[in-house]
Amino acid sequence: MKRTRRKSRSRKSKKKSNIMEAKRPELLAMAKSFGIKGRHRMTRDELISALELHIKRAPDTEDPERPVRSAEGPALPVPPSPEIPKRQGYYDLPWSYGETELVLMPVDPYLIYAYWDFSPNDWKDIQDKRERVVLRIYDVTMIRFNGTNAHHFFDVPVTLESQNWYIHIWSAEKALLADMGWSLPDGSFHLISRSNVIHTPRAGVSAFDETRWLEVRHARRKSARQDLLRTLQLKRMTAPRDKDRDKRPSFWDPLIAEAGSITKDGEGGLSSRGIQIISKTNKRD
Amino acid sequence: MPAGYLSLILHGHLPYVRHPEHSYFLEENWFYEALSDTYLPLLDVFEGLVRDEIPFRLTLSLSPTLISMMTDPLLQARYIRHLNRLIELSEKELDRTRHQPEFHNLARMYYDRFSRSRDRFENQYACNLLPAFGRLENEGVLEIITTAATHGFLPLLNVQPFAVRTQLLAGVDYFEQVMGHPPAGIWLPECGYYPGLDQIIKDAGIRYFFVETHGLTYAQPRPRYGIYAPAYCPSGVAAFGRDIESSKQVWSAEEGYPGDYYYREYYRDIGLDLDFDYIRPFIHPDGIRINTGIKYYRITGKTDYKEAYIPSTAHEKTAWHAGNFLFNRQKQVEFLAQTMDRPPLMVAPYDAELFGHWWFEGPGWINMLIRKMACDQDTVRLITPSDYLEEFPVNQEATPSASSWGNKGYNDVWLNGRNDWIYRHLHRAARRLEELVNRHPDAGGKTLRALNQAVRELLLAQSSDWPFMMKTGQASEYAVKRFKDHTLRLLRLTDEIKSGSIDEGWLKELEEKDNIFPHIDYRRFRL
Incomplete structure (x- = not known):
């Protein structure tokens, strides 16, 4: 049904059209705010296309300085900061809570979502080690997981700064769990944090027809x-x-x-x- | 015994929008429009049926946030102000349209309608509609049920069992406080279910809930009767599945009844159409054009060309559509009876606001349908889920599949690139509050008040309306603001409680601003 639930003032963002009119120094400043690398080597047109990519990609996060990559379609530019109780430290939601965590959530039978956060110490370790950090997804359907007995697992390379990721799963009705850690060249895995267990939904009619x-x-x-x-x-x-x-x-x-x-x-x-x-x-x- | 049963479920919910700090607040209009368009007309229909001694049974879910707004004196007073402005506008319209009979009659209709609404609201209901619904429940025609406290989408709060438990218990407790008895059933917000939720529902003392069609058809083991009988979860709570066929005929804006060319066009409103200087006093004070509720055209066709609305023709259509709906249910029962050894049950849930607000003639359609069912046939009978379970206490045991009634049937609508950022904050906030609740088994004084207020802020932040609005882009700025406001208030409260330095002035301000659930007690949510 193409009916939207609520009507309201619709204020279209002018962000995109602004880019087209902006001069190169303004574009550079915007590119800096999005953390676009190599911006100083770009021409004005290259900057515009790089920015457009970011504006399309960044979802409605509250903080324009930290682009978030997401698997879902184009998102609106960042909304203006709302009125917040005026007191030091409470102007906006914190970017990080300073505690290491990894949380999984099911989206549908074939898609899951992960978000994570790091304590300052863990984040420093990650920066110092300079090893590749991956998200390792385990299939733990119907087992009590002890770290090694998963049916199988696979690694997803992620951009840590994005703080979240969507992962496609090829098979429904699974119990899944994720580890974030270093996958070292010798095949060993060093754990930083472990997630909760989630159950993805069934995607079809159950084959069991026993009636009780x-x-x-x-x-x-x-x-x-x-x-x-x-x-x-x-x-x-x-x-x-x-x-x-x-x-x-x-x-x-x-x-x-x-x-x-x-x-x-x-x-x-x-x-x-x-x-x-x-x-x-x-x-x- | 009839050959089949139909269970009509109306789900009434609005997010808690109340801004005493502003003299005019656009989003409060959602509530005023819902009262004028849906709840007053539905009460009119139900009371008329009772007066005419037409037997019927209908299930109505009223969300705790909606009930809180219905019983709030500030919003009640503002609703009268809203009606007064509409009456003033329709008076002006009577004058403006005096040389156009087809519009003049409609202006008269709106003038009468708004005047009558004000009269009924002030005099008949003493500004509070809830007791009127309670009376209908006592009459034995309505079964009123509840939903989660602020309509939180439970499958995504599930990371913290504390959050789910708080949503459910706060909703059930509030229902009992205002209605005087515990609810028999619950409407799961957005039909969001996951295996295991039924145990928490049972612990809250509730007997049944609803799932989307595939919640039951994908249940395990496969339910023998599909969606045409409920299944008991392992906990013993009954799950009723939504019937596809009856839903589609009414829901769909295109192939369903509401899209008929003789019904009123929602999107042509004089607030958008008329000369700016004329309409200016009746729209947003900043000069933003908004819907006023006065609409003169019928849908007419797919183009922008619209003709004047003719109430009598639309009325005839509702009777015809009610007859068509009933005919289709009878055929459906005949078909289903071949494979079932008991009368099939068709569960047809709708958003209450579809009737009246989106589909202007909807309450009239319900009226016609109920009358036809009572007087013209014996094949299908209206039933509530509780009555059904009394009559058929033996049902198949099956665990429904995780599901919702959102687009694609799972969690996509409330977890996608436009709103996923809220969950890291929502989960963290719930965890902080849970720690504090466990650390203070029996707080008093300021700490008690701060903890109770923190629970209110958590509940308000958890509304499924915020991620929904962020996803659709309708009023998404407001949704972001509300989500941040409540989460920030909660985080600050938890910091203050932890450090023992509660800012009492600010706490008092919050208690007045976010005044939902006045009797909430945080100790109830300890595990």
Whole structure:
């Protein structure tokens, strides 16, 4: 649905058109603010195209001096700084919290997002070592990870200054975990920080069709604070009440018959049909 | 027993926008427009149905932020001011259009409509709509449920279980405070679900929630009835899946009912069209043209050519569309009955604001639909999720798949190049607050107030509305400002609590400015 939820004053940014009119010294200053390397050797036109690239690339971060690379499409130029409680040190959100961390978040079944931060000491080590720092992604689906027993892993070279990265994953429904560290020429890996574990969503119809039935009785309560554990009384049904129930045709039968088969990861079969059905429906945005 | 069931779910939510520091604030209009366009007309429809003794059951989710605004005296007073200006404008319009009968009749309609809204708001409801919804619940026609405290998108707050727990518990507690009983169900913000969330929902004392279609069709094991019956999560909480067919007919602006050429055109508003000097007193004080709510044209067609709106024709259309919707549900039930050994349940959730605000004739359509369902047929019956679970307590056990109702069905809308930068701050802020909450098991005095205010700021920063607005670019500057304001206030509060030097004057200012959830108690969120 092409309907936007809210209407508002739209103030188009003039940043881009300004570039076209700016003189070379102004462009140089802008290039400096974006940290564009080799800017002094560039002609005016080269500067414009380099800046355009950066303006397109930098998402809505609050700090124009620190470009953030992102896998998503063009972003708007930086919004003006908002009104913030006037007190020393609280004018804007900090660029770094000075603690080393690495956090993963799932975007969809095939894309994950990572952001990171470093303590001043770790950052100094990284600068001193001058070795390549990589993001190592482990597949830890259904295992208790001990550092060496992952199903497999792969390394993603990242630009540390960007502080975040999008990583494409080829297979859905995985438990993933990431390490950030030095991958040394002798094959060893020196860890700087380890992330949380995330679970990427399933991307298709489940192949499991075992049916278990559950009877839930709701105990009426007067207050949400009362004995929460006893609110729902669960009774697992070992055998279905109605023995014929599992033999009757299911909602899926015609769909499965039409699709030919059930596949797990959206490669043809019922899964891709399911995705088609769903992508046709009208969502928000 | 009917051959099938239909569960209509209306989800009402707006971000908490209240700026006592400004005498006029553009974004507050979202709330005033929602009252005029959606909530007053819906109350009118529901009360009319009760008066005519038409039986129906409908589920309405009212977000804690929306309820907070409905019950806020400042916003109530400002809404009356807003209505007064509209009445004044429509009076001027009556005069301006006196030689154009097709517009004059519409100006009359708006004049009557705004005057009646003011009368009902002030006299019938004493400026507070919430008790009116409560009465409808007592009448047994509405099932009112809640959502997370400030509509935080839970799959992306999940990095800190504390953040998810706080969103859910604060929402449920607030609901109980204002409604007098705990909610039976919850609307997960943006239908955002991940496996494991159901356990926290259960701990909050809630019985059911909703997922997007593929949340249930991709569940494991594969649900035998697809989305046409709920599934119990391993925790025993029921998950209801959104029906695609009934959603599309109403949601879609193009192929759905709201795009009919005889319905009112949303995007042609006199605030945008009329002579600047004439309209100036009724738009933004800075002279920015905005929607006033007075719209004279019908959709007419795909081009810019528009004809005058004819209310009676539009009214006939709503009846026809309600009949069409019902006919399609009957056919759907017949089809589904072949593969099911119980009556299928179709769950049709919509944003409440679709009805009235975006689709002007929407409340009339609901009115027609309910009346037709009650009087013209027995095939499909309206039901609420609670009633369904009473009638069918045995359901299949399955774990829904992580999903949302956003574009592409997962987390993309709230995590992409335009808004990903917020999460490092949001997670960090939640972690700092969690540490403080655990360090102060029983604070008093200023520290207690500061901790409670810090929870409010965290909740306000977590609204899914901010990343959504950053993504669409609509009001994104405002969203960035709000996100930064609340996060910075929280960070400063945590610093002050840690160092024991709480600036009381500033704290008091915050308590007045960000006054949501007045009875919140941080101790509730300790793990």
